[in-house]
């Protein structure tokens with residue numbers, strides 16, 4: 001972008017900042033709402049005895065009943081102490097505009113008692129897990145003490161493997177699933193392994209022994225051979241990867257030089273936990289097990305200046321990307337509007353600009369275009385060469401806008417990492433020195449750009465990829481299963497191992513799934529998934545005429561199964577329901593509540609709920625190191641204004657916090673403590689003040705509930 005064009009990026013856009021958590025050091029400013037905490041105040045996590053939220057008396061912790069008098073005094077003194085327990089006010093006596101939770105309407109829309117119940121269930125579960133874990137550790141300690149010389153009797157499970165002097169033939173892995181292995185069935189390759197690895201730790205050997213032949217072959221393949229493991233669901237991919245990492249460790253590669261990439265943080269922690277249960281927690285901690293994005297983020301932050309950014313660049317999420325796209329279109333429109341040829345080119349775009357709905361659709365379309373361009377690594381020059389002039393211009397404008405705002409988006413993290421590795425030999429050397437072996441999980445989900453990144457990073461060929469072409473679910477995000485083909489071409493001395501034995505499902509399910517997936521045209525080759533498991537029950541297909549009928553059928557079925565005590569797996573905890581849309585989930589939740597069926601919503605879905613995220617953000621604001629993102633989310637939720645006005649306020653706070661290099665909340669305090677402002681109306685200032693007051697009150701109440709629970 002020329003300097004001239006860059007100058008045309010609207011000041012309003014340039015001033016906006018992403019709404020992503022950006023940790024700031026604890027603000028010691030006297031205005032910080034958390035400052036009111038006393039030395040004797042207790043943190044959230046130190047609650048002695050937990051009272052279920054659903055049972056907490058309303059006048060102690062009910063956001064809807066915050067003290068009116070305290071809120072009313074907001075204008076006089078924001079920092080005034082509010083140590084009075086708020087009382088439940090008679091409905092009529094509460095001035096509506098002062099009750100921020102009801103005024104904003106956000107919590108009304110999404111909040112019901114089920115959320116408190118779900119929080120209680122989650123907390124109960126966590127406490128139960130913790131208690132069970134502690135008990136287990138105690139029991140293991142006792143067993144080790146009493147049976148340290150007795151081989152073949154101790155059952156060892158997660159967290160205790162390292163203390164197992166005499167493991168029996170049957171043992172448990174960290175997942176809790178029993179793996180029955182027989183010493184006499186040791187195959188020759190394992191024997192060979194034993195012979196050639198007399199120094200291999202016993203735990204490693206035992207683990208490798210528990211794998212089947214193909215899994216073991218994969219784990220033990222020479223570490224300099226690029227390895228491709230193609231594996232179906234439940235066939236032991238993770239188990240094999242764990243074995244592979246153990247072999248890398250055994251070959252002398254330091255844990256800190258092994259890089260494992262996964263697609264989710266949940267997968268990363270599962271892998272770390274499994275490795276930790278065999279190689280020890282210290283070793284597992286030293287491994288770098290990361291998602292592509294967090295790994296790339298670190299690399300980009302360390303070399304921000306090479307990317308034309310500071311190391312503290314912003315990361316644009318969906319909303320900010322959309323704004324940048326709109327700005328890119330606006331720039332292009334401005335540029336072309338006086339130009340005849342341009343007007344022809346932009347005809348389609350200009351029409352869209354007149355109608356907000358159409359414009360929104362256009363912005364969405366271009367956002368998708370930019371995302372795909374970035375995932376595939378196409379440049380604007382390439383689009384221009386392909387004759388897509390508008391696409392090339394928008395991509396170019398978008399990139400320049402982000403650069404001028406010191407920002408990157410998620411796709412940039414990967415492409416910038418590729419650029420760092422390919423254009424800066426010193427960065428490549430640094431990475432090559434750092435990562436001596438690489439293991440990639442869910443390879444089918446890697447985009448073209450991610451693959452490029454891996455290829456450069458794995459120039460030493462010590463790379464293992466694990467994936468299943470039948471399970472590629474990220475095509476919307478640029479994932480490209482042609483990566484398997486590229487791997488074969490780029491690493492010609494590769495070895496391919498297929499794991500086709502399913503350990504998780506019954507034969508009926510495996511066969512049904514196989515016959516369905518065979519219709520998938522984009523597969524590596526036809527795969528034959530097998531299982532030794534029993535046939536299990538037949539799959540029942542039931543057609544229901546409405547959602548209610550479907551719900552009733554499922555509920556009856558669950559009650560029928562759970563009352564059949566003679567059957568295995570008859571308890572509620574062994575039943576799962578998958579549904580396509582959140583709204584169907586709600587119908588099930590209501591029905592389960594009515595019929596007193598205990599249930600749990602999948603963790604991620606629960607935490608992703610807008611209201612839950614807002615509550616979590618509110619709770620975070622009571623902690624001293626709360627990030628700006630949480631404050632910004634709370635402001636967004638509590639300001640009882642239209643969306644664009646709310647965003648204008650948040651953008652302004654962000655802008656002031658950037659200029660003054662202070663936290664979001666300090667900037668907000670400065671802005672809203674003014675009686676008049678050139679930017680905001682008096683009523684907007686009042687709303688802002690009230691939000692700050694509400695935050696302060698929440699902080700107080702959390703402390704109060706904390707003390708209440710301790711009594």
Ligand SMILES: Nc1ncnc2c1ncn2[C@@H]1O[C@H](COP(=O)(O)OP(=O)(O)OP(=O)(O)O)[C@@H](O)[C@H]1O
Nearest residue numbers: 177179210211212233234235236237238239503504
């Ligand atoms: N060789 C084996 N013998 C017995 N059980 C096994 C073996 N390999 C894996 N399993 C069991 O099969 C289940 C699935 O294993 P794992 O999680 O490693 O598979 P996966 O392929 O990663 O699964 P997913 O489909 O979730 O990706 C686990 O319960 C594991 O303990």
